[in-house]
Amino acid sequence: MMKTSSIALLVLLFHTILSLSATFATPTSFHDNFLQCLSLPSDPSIPIYSSNSSSYSSILQFSVRNLRFSTPTTPKPELIITALDESHVQAAVICSRKHGLHLLTRSGGHDYEGLSYVSDVPFVIVDLLNLQSISVDAKKGTAWVQAGATIGQLYHNIVVKSRTYGFPAGICPTVGIGGHFGGGGYGALLRKYGLAADNIVDARLVNVDGKILDRKSMG
Ligand SMILES: Cc1cc2nc3c(=O)[nH]c(=O)nc-3n(C[C@H](O)[C@H](O)[C@H](O)COP(=O)(O)OP(=O)(O)OC[C@H]3O[C@@H](n4cnc5c(N)ncnc54)[C@H](O)[C@@H]3O)c2cc1C
Structure with a gap:
C-alpha cells in the first residue's frame, strides 16, 4: 500500500476581517x-x-x-x-x-x-476567483496556494510534482481554499494528519487596516 505523506502548506489566504454595515447614501x-x-x-x-x-x-x-x-x-x-x-x-x-x-x-x-x-x-x-496560483515545492514539502484556488486544484498540483505527497483537506474538489482553510477543513486524511488548518505553516492575511500580515510579522 502506498504511504501518503502530508505536505505542509503555506497559504496565501486573503482574510478580510471586516464586517461593517451601514446604510448607503444614494x-x-x-x-x-x-x-x-x-x-x-x-x-x-x-x-x-x-x-x-x-x-x-x-x-x-x-x-x-x-x-x-x-x-x-x-x-x-x-x-x-x-x-x-x-x-x-x-x-x-x-x-x-x-x-x-x-x-x-x-x-x-x-x-x-x-x-x-x-x-x-x-x-x-x-x-478571489482570479487568485488561483499554486506553487508546490516538493523538495521542501510545502506549497503556497492562493485563496481563490480550489482544493481539487491543490491536489492536482501536488500530484503533478510528487507521487507520495498529499494534503489533508476535504472531499469535494470544487470547495475553495479561502473558506475551507478558514473553517478548518476535514477529509479522508483527518485521523492521521488532522485538519487542513493544522497543516498551514504560514499565511498572508489582509487585516482590517488593509495591512498584509504573515507569520513573521505576527510573531
Ligand atoms: C458540496 C460541498 C462539499 C463540502 N465538502 C467538505 C469536506 O469534505 N470537508 C470539509 O471540511 N468541508 C466541506 N464543505 C464545507 C466547506 O469547506 C465550507 O463551506 C467552506 O467554508 C467553503 O469554502 P469556499 O471558499 O468554497 O466558500 P465561500 O462561500 O467562498 O466562503 C465561505 C465563508 O468563508 C469566507 N471566506 C471565503 N474566502 C475567504 C478568505 N479568503 N478570507 C476570509 N474569509 C473567507 C466567506 O466570506 C464565507 O463566510 C463542503 C461544502 C460543500 C457545499
Missing part, C-alpha cells in the same frame, strides 16, 4: 465615493462590476453553489470586485471601511448559507 454618491476611493491609492485597473456591467450576472453566478440563494428576490451586491492581486484586496478593505460598507469575501462560494455572496444589508463582494 447609489450615485455611493458609487462615486467608493469608486474614487478604490482608484486613488492603488491601481486604477481594479476590475469592478456593477449591475450595469454586462458580465455582472455571470460573475455573480459563477461561484453560487447553493441555488436557494440565486433567485430574483435574493439580495444582490452593489458591486463585485474581482481582485487581481493583493493590493486590490487591500484597497477593497480600506475603502469599505472608510465608507462604512459591508464587504463579503468569496473564494469558492460553497458556503452553506451563501454568506460569501448574500447579505440583508447593502454589500460589496471581493471575489
